[in-house]
Amino acid sequence: MPDSITIEKLVYGGDGLARMEGRVVLTPYVLPGEQATVEVQDGLHAKLLNVEQSAAERTVPGCPDFGTSGGCHYQHAT
DSSP states (O other): OOEEEEOOEEOTTSOEEEEETTEEEEESSOOTTOEEEEEESSSSBEEEEEEEEOOTTBOOOSOTTTTTSSOOTTTTBO
């Protein structure tokens, strides 16, 4: 079931930290201040479904493998 979250900050490894009902949720490919729709996978990690409200720092990633290779954690940020 999808949930809406607001990203508080980035943590080591590139995930965004948000809180849902008092618990921490980590989501990749998001930026602080963004609102996103996610699907919680294991109680801690979530899959990004949609960025509802983008941060001003969001940019188009320059790497064609962004999101699939695991090596481009911050290319969506200026």
